[in-house]
Amino acid sequence: MHMSELVDMPWFCFTPSTACNIKCSYCSQSDVRTNTISTDLLQDKTLLEFISYIPPTHLFISGGEPLILPGMREFVNFASGYGHKISFDTNLCIPVKKLEDYLSYWSAESMCYWNISHHLVCDIKLEYIMERVALLQERGISNFVKYVGVPEMLPQIKQNMIKLMDKGIGAAVTIIYGNWLGKRMPGDYTIEESVELLDMVTLNTFGLQLFDGVLSKGLSCRAGQDYIFYNMKANDEVIPCCHGSQFPININKTFFATGDRSRTNCGIGNCLGDVMLTFNINGVMNEADRFDALCAGKSKFLGAESVVKFINEEIIQKGYELKNYGKFLEVEKFLAGKGIRNARKHTITEKKEGNMKITRRIELESINAFNRYSDWQNLYMDQNTGRLIPDTEIWSGGQRIIRINALGCKGNDPETGIPIVGFFGDSATFGASFSEDSWSRHLNIRGCQPLNAAVEGYNLDAILARYRELSQRVNFACVVAYTGWHNIIYNETGEKYWKAKLEEFAGDHVLAFCTLATCLTEECRVKGLDSLICTDSPRNDYANYFEYNLDSLNKRYFNFWCNIEPTLENITKIVDGVQRYNDFLRRFCSERGHVLIDLHSYMLPSSYENIPEDFYDVCHPRPSVYQKIGRYIGSAIEEPLKDFLQKRTDKFFIETVNPVSSPEAFGITGKDVVPVGNCDRDYEDLRKNIYPLW
Numbered sequence: 001m002h003m004s005e006l007v008d009m010p011w012f013c014f015t016p017s018t019a020c021n022i023k024c025s026y027c028s029q030s031d032v033r034t035n036t037i038s039t040d041l042l043q044d045k046t047l048l049e050f051i052s053y054i055p056p057t058h059l060f061i062s063g064g065e066p067l068i069l070p071g072m073r074e075f076v077n078f079a080s081g082y083g084h085k086i087s088f089d090t091n092l093c094i095p096v097k098k099l100e101d102y103l104s105y106w107s108a109e110s111m112c113y114w115n116i117s118h119h120l121v122c123d124i125k126l127e128y129i130m131e132r133v134a135l136l137q138e139r140g141i142s143n144f145v146k147y148v149g150v151p152e153m154l155p156q157i158k159q160n161m162i163k164l165m166d167k168g169i170g171a172a173v174t175i176i177y178g179n180w181l182g183k184r185m186p187g188d189y190t191i192e193e194s195v196e197l198l199d200m201v202t203l204n205t206f207g208l209q210l211f212d213g214v215l216s217k218g219l220s221c222r223a224g225q226d227y228i229f230y231n232m233k234a235n236d237e238v239i240p241c242c243h244g245s246q247f248p249i250n251i252n253k254t255f256f257a258t259g260d261r262s263r264t265n266c267g268i269g270n271c272l273g274d275v276m277l278t279f280n281i282n283g284v285m286n287e288a289d290r291f292d293a294l295c296a297g298k299s300k301f302l303g304a305e306s307v308v309k310f311i312n313e314e315i316i317q318k319g320y321e322l323k324n325y326g327k328f329l330e331v332e333k334f335l336a337g338k339g340i341r342n343a344r345k346h347t348i349t350e351k352k353e354g355n356m357k358i359t360r361r362i363e364l365e366s367i368n369a370f371n372r373y374s375d376w377q378n379l380y381m382d383q384n385t386g387r388l389i390p391d392t393e394i395w396s397g398g399q400r401i402i403r404i405n406a407l408g409c410k411g412n413d414p415e416t417g418i419p420i421v422g423f424f425g426d427s428a429t430f431g432a433s434f435s436e437d438s439w440s441r442h443l444n445i446r447g448c449q450p451l452n453a454a455v456e457g458y459n460l461d462a463i464l465a466r467y468r469e470l471s472q473r474v475n476f477a478c479v480v481a482y483t484g485w486h487n488i489i490y491n492e493t494g495e496k497y498w499k500a501k502l503e504e505f506a507g508d509h510v511l512a513f514c515t516l517a518t519c520l521t522e523e524c525r526v527k528g529l530d531s532l533i534c535t536d537s538p539r540n541d542y543a544n545y546f547e548y549n550l551d552s553l554n555k556r557y558f559n560f561w562c563n564i565e566p567t568l569e570n571i572t573k574i575v576d577g578v579q580r581y582n583d584f585l586r587r588f589c590s591e592r593g594h595v596l597i598d599l600h601s602y603m604l605p606s607s608y609e610n611i612p613e614d615f616y617d618v619c620h621p622r623p624s625v626y627q628k629i630g631r632y633i634g635s636a637i638e639e640p641l642k643d644f645l646q647k648r649t650d651k652f653f654i655e656t657v658n659p660v661s662s663p664e665a666f667g668i669t670g671k672d673v674v675p676v677g678n679c680d681r682d683y684e685d686l687r688k689n690i691y692p693l694w
Contacts, residue, residue: 001085001112001142002292003112003113003142003279003288003289003291003292003295004288004289004292006058006085006112006279006288007279007280007286007288009056009057009058009085010054010055010057010058010226010227010255010256010261011057011058011060011226011227011228011279011281012054012057012058012059012060012228012230012256013059013060013061013062013227013228013229013230013232013242014059014060014061014062014229014230014231014232015061015062015063015064015066015229015230015231015232015233015234016041016042016061016063016064016066016069016072016075016231017034017037017041017063017064017066017069017234018032018033018034018063018064018233018234019033019034019035019036019037019063019064019065019068019069020033020034020035020063020064020065020068020091021065021068021091021093021094022065022091022093022119022122022124023122024119024121024122024148025121025180026121026148026150026176026178026180028177028178029063029064029232029233031233032233032234033064034064034234037068037069037070041231042069042070042071042072042074042075043071048078050256051078051079051082051084052082054256055083056082056083056084056085057084057085058084058085058087058112059079059084059085059086059087060087060089061086061087061088061089062088062089062232063089063090065090065091065093065094066088066089066090067088067090067092067094067098067099067102068094072102073101073102073105073106076102076106076110077105077106079110080106080107080110084110085110085111085112086106086110086111086112087111087112087113087114087115088114088115089115089117090114090115090116090117091116091117091118091119091124092114092116092117092129092132092133093124093128094132096131096132096135099132099135100135103135103136103139103141108139108140108141111141111142112142113141113142113143113144113295114136114141114142114143114144115143115144115146116129116133116143116144116145116146117145117146117147117148118145118146118147118160119148120147120150120153120156120157120160121148121150121153126160126163126164129145130164130167130169133145133169137168137169137297142295142296143169143170143295144169144170144171144172144294144295144297144299145160145161145164145169145170145171145172146171146172146173146174147160147161147171147172147173147174148173148174148175148176149173149174149175149176149197149200150176150180151176151180151189151190151193151197154193154196154197154200157173157200158200161173161200161202161301165297165299165300167297168297168298169297170202170293170294170295170296170297170298170299171202171299172201172202172203172206172294172299173197173200173201173202173206174206174209174274175189175197175206175209175210177209177272186209186210186211186212186324186327187212187324187327189210191330191331191334194210194327194330194331195304195331195334195335197210198210198303198304198307198308198331199301199303199304200301201301201302201303201306201307202290202294202299202300202301202302203278203287203290203291203294203302204287204290204302204306204307204310204311204314205273205274205277205278205287206273206274207302207304207306207307207310207311208272208273208277208307208310208311208315208322209272209273209274210307210327210331211311211322211323211324211325211327211328212270212272212322212323212324212327213270213271213272213273213322213323214270214271214273214277214282214284214315214320214321214322214323215269215270215320215321215322215323216266216268216269216270216271216282218265218266219265219266219271219282219283219284219320220263220264220265220266220282220283221240221263221264221265221266221271221276221281221282221283222261222263222281222282222283223240223241223244223264223266223276223281223282224240224241224244224249224254224264225254225255225260225261225262225263225264226254226255226256226261227240227241227281228240228241228249228251228254228256229241229242229244230251232245233245238250238251238254240266240268241268241271241276241281243268243271243272244268246268247267247268263283266282270323278291279291284314284315284318284320285314285318303398304331304335305335305397305398305399308328308331308332308335308399309399309400311328312436312441313412316441316442317411317412317441317449319443319444319445319446319448319449320444321442321444321627321631322627325624325627326624329437329623329624332435332437333435333623335397335399336399336401336434336435359391359392359393360389360391360392360393361392361393361395362379362392362393362394362395363395363396364394364395364396364401365396376433376434377433377456379392379394380392380394380402380404380433381455381456386455386457386458386462387408387455388404388408388409388410388455389404389408390404390405390406390407390408391404391405391406392404400436401434401435401436402433402434402435402436403436407451407453407470407473407474409451409452409453409470410430410431410436410438410452410454411436411438411440411441411450411451411452414449414451414474415449418447418448418449419447419448419449419477419478419641419645420448420449420450420451420474420475420476420477420478421440421443421445421448421449421450421451421476421477421478421479421480421637421641422450422451422453422467422470422474422476422478422479422480423438423439423440423450423451423452423453423454423480423482424453424454424463424466424467424479424480424481424482424505425454425458425463425481425482425483425484425514426454426455426456426457426458426459426463426482426483426484426485426486427454427456427457427484427620428454428482428484428517428619428620428621429452429454429482429484430452430454430455430456431452431454431623431626432623433456435623437623437626438452438454438626439621439625439626439627439629439630439633440452440454440480440630441626441630442626442627442629442630442631442634443630443633443634444630444631444634444635445634445637445638445641447645448477448478448641451470451474451476453466453467453470454482457486458484458486459484459486459487459491460483460484460486460487460491460492460497460498460501461491461492461501463481463483463484464501464504464505467479467481467504467505468504471507475508475509476507476509477509477510477641477644477645478509478510478511478512478637478640478641478644479505479507479509479510479511479512480512480513480514480597480633480637481502481505481511481512481513481514482513482514482516482599483498483502483513483516483581484516485516485561485574485577485578485619487581488516488574488577488578488580488581489573489574489577493577495584498581498584498585498588499584499588502585502588503592506592509644510595510637510640510641510644511594511595512594512595512596512597512633512636512637512640513585513588513589513594513595513596513597514597514598514599514633515581515582515585515586515596515597515598515599515600515601516578516581516582516599516600516619517599517600517602517603517604517619517621518574518575518578518600518603518604518615518618518619519603519604519605519611519612519614519615519618520571520574520575520578520611520618521604521605521608521611522575523608524571524575524608524611525568525571525572525575526568527608528566528567528568528571529560529566529571529611529618530566532558532611532612533558533559533560533566534557534558534612535557535558535559557616558611558612558615558616558617559616559617560617560618561574561617561618561619574618578600582600586598595636595637595640596636597632597633597636597637599629599632599633602629602632603615603621603625603629
């Protein structure tokens with residue numbers, strides 16, 4: 001059968017016995033594993049009656065080792081007689097004659113797939129497994145061989161997978177979950193082991209497990225309805241899924257008794273993926289077609305870049321969150337560092353999609369460093385206008401580093417018909433330019449999508465102009481403005497100016513303003529920052545900004561701000577400027593009824609020593625806290641946004657984005673540039689040479 005058929009079938013997963021014929025040191029069932037074989041469950045009248053009256057269902061049988069159980073032959077034949085499809089989670093360590101007996105007795109049409117675990121740690125030989133797999137192939141039974149990614153055995157696992165693939169046998173690798181040789185896995189995989197493991201995955205969902213899966217509390221899921229697990233811990237309990245043993249449920253309240261297949265909210269906390277995503281059990285996405293290829297012996301290594309792209313586009317971009325996002329960032333940074341650390345030479349190609357859209361794709365080589373930050377920035381920004389170049393992608397080593405969409409915004413094109421939350425600001429909002437990431441990507445409001453409209457170096461005039469442009473093309477459900485530092489101690493810095501500009505963001509949408517975040521505390525006025533600064537890039541050479549940013553993620557660099565000297569006088573100017581603007585903004589939002597997002601209070605370090613923890617300079621948060629910021633912003637705007645959307649008709653957000661056929665159609669011309677104003681106080685213009693495009 002085609003595996004996509006499983007997406008719509010009910011699933012009844014059960015463990016007849018925890019008895020097993022081998023003893024793996026990483027066994028997830030080690031707490032209940034037994035050497036005593038029992039036939040009680042397979043002969044249980046209540047279970048057999050249950051099997052006889054439920055509609056055609058996918059029966060996923062695991063253990064222990066299910067194929068060593070007396071009565072299994074008769075049970076499978078009984079179940080298949082009622083139209084059920086059977087899958088096994090097995091180590092296949094049984095005599096060839098016993099396997100032949102099973103296969104001669106069972107109908108191949110009743111078989112769905114066999115998930116075969118090859119346990120190298122128990123010294124099971126590959127030839128032993130392949131001999132038995134050949135019998136399944138002869139009868140047309142879908143199967144694949146799966147390995148547990150023991151770090152010390154990854155090279156051997158890869159060799160075995162290649163041999164299996166060459167013989168037309170599907171191969172896969174998953175993680176260790178739990179204790180392993182004094183380590184707590186998967187968190188304790190080193191970065192090199194993590195990437196080596198991800199390079200070997202044949203399903204993206206298996207790679208997702210490296211990061212502890214998706215935070216799922218409240219996620220609408222079929223588990224506990226038409227997907228349940230029975231007797232996993234040999235305790236006769238029904239649980240919603242294999243990692244929900246702490247959340248037993250009443251089977252009489254599931255689909256199998258009520259006929260109700262509607263999703264329910266997950267109460268577990270995190271979903272490890274695998275089956276839940278592969279077959280769309282949790283409503284996030286599915287890889288059923290790729291799983292079908294795996295079971296048909298057509299698997300191939302996807303690579304770490306594929307897993308990162310999958311997580312970015314299918315998980316994070318849709319508003320879901322990883323449990324171990326820090327680990328994911330480490331992997332993403334490692335891959336980015338391999339591809340772009342010393343890349344300057346590049347080629348530019350244009351890819352036409354359909355009859356209209358042209359994608360400008362830049363391929364970087366991994367030789368020669370960028371000498372200036374502007375050399376890097378010019379790849380995606382028009383230096384004459386200060387606008388991002390629409391439909392631009394920068395790639396290196398098969399990994400997409402950054403995408404500018406058709407609207408000239410960082411990220412993918414927004415989907416039609418889904419309410420949009422627009423994020424406007426400068427480099428702090430734009431996020432790291434050598435990565436797809438930013439805090440807007442972590443907006444955790446179901447049914448809405450973020451649009452990162454920020455641009456590096458923009459002052460308040462330019463941010464407002466950006467909002468005016470995009471509001472002609474996008475019906476925003478919500479606008480979040482983080483106005484940045486370029487109007488607090490230079491350019492226009494008065495409250496009258498701030499008020500006039502902020503009022504122009506008003507429209508038919510929820511409007512939220514963020515206070516300015518900084519790691520500077522009151523102690524910095526006296527202590528300064530010299531004892532905390534850690535960098536080998538000269539502060540007076542801001543041309544190294546690109547390299548500094550990239551290295552800062554791995555080396556935990558911490559600098560002051562741009563090319564400014566961290567004197568007590570300059571620190572005081574900044575602290576006073578931030579405080580004055582934030583005090584104004586609190587009053588403004590209170591008077592106007594706008595949403596206030598107090599990032600300053602939320603991000604302020606708990607102590608002087610912790611100043612570099614979440615910031616790589618005094619105004620730019622580290623990418624490691626983007627998820628934290630995105631969730632905080634989401635919690636602040638979620639209720640006002642829901643109230644707003646309830647008042648809208650279903651048609652309001654359809655066709656929100658006017659199509660553009662090329663960068664020229666976006667109307668980017670030199671006359672659209674908003675000039676940077678002069679300082680209206682006696683302060684030195686500290687912005688000199690910060691962003692080379694101006």
